[in-house]
Amino acid sequence: GAGVSQSPSNKVTEKGKDVELRCDPISGHTALYWYRQSLGQGLEFLIYFQGNSAPDKSGLPSDRFSAERTGGSVSTLTIQRTQQEDSAVYLCASSLTPHQSIYNSPLHFGNGTRLTVT
């Protein structure tokens, strides 16, 4: 079946511009995550959506970053007034979280969006 789909795969933007990154999770997956992977760094948690619960935004690095998830499916990560330090690969992941296994469902990752801010 279809996996997690992210678009665009690559995005080059000028410093100060806004960008939107899109994630289509696997159908039926109720949990959706955004991570950032910078060169030489690990995966940095950004935000987590679970069903209709309030999202966990504790990883967003600044108020220039925001994310929404419409209808419990597609998610958009928006970065306003981009800076060069925002250059990274942005990874989206989803997981199936039935009640009995909310803690141990593996994440399914998309191939990421490589963002370059010039």
Next chain:
Amino acid sequence: AQSVAQPEDQVNVAEGNPLTVKCTYSVSGNPYLFWYVQYPNRGLQFLLKYITGDNLVKGSYGFEAEFNKSQTSFHLKKPSALVSDSALYFCAVRDTGTASKLTFGTGTRLQVTL
């Protein structure tokens, strides 16, 4: 707070030799532990997980990992490495006390040579 440490940036192994990629963790409650692999220009793929039960967990592609509670470790192992195993490996932990997010280590690059 939960955290994961992968002390080696890179591990070099000759094909056919056993490999170990190290991971230690810190959580306040019980850990749920995962290994993921990232091949070049690809997303992360799930390899295996430890939730409870047997300390030796077997996963995809012949990999296994051993949970050691006293050493708070979850090292990834394979008896005989293949060149095709060369990739970036990430250890991750989720604390049952704060179950929302999965915290990843910084990754270890595995290089298997002929």
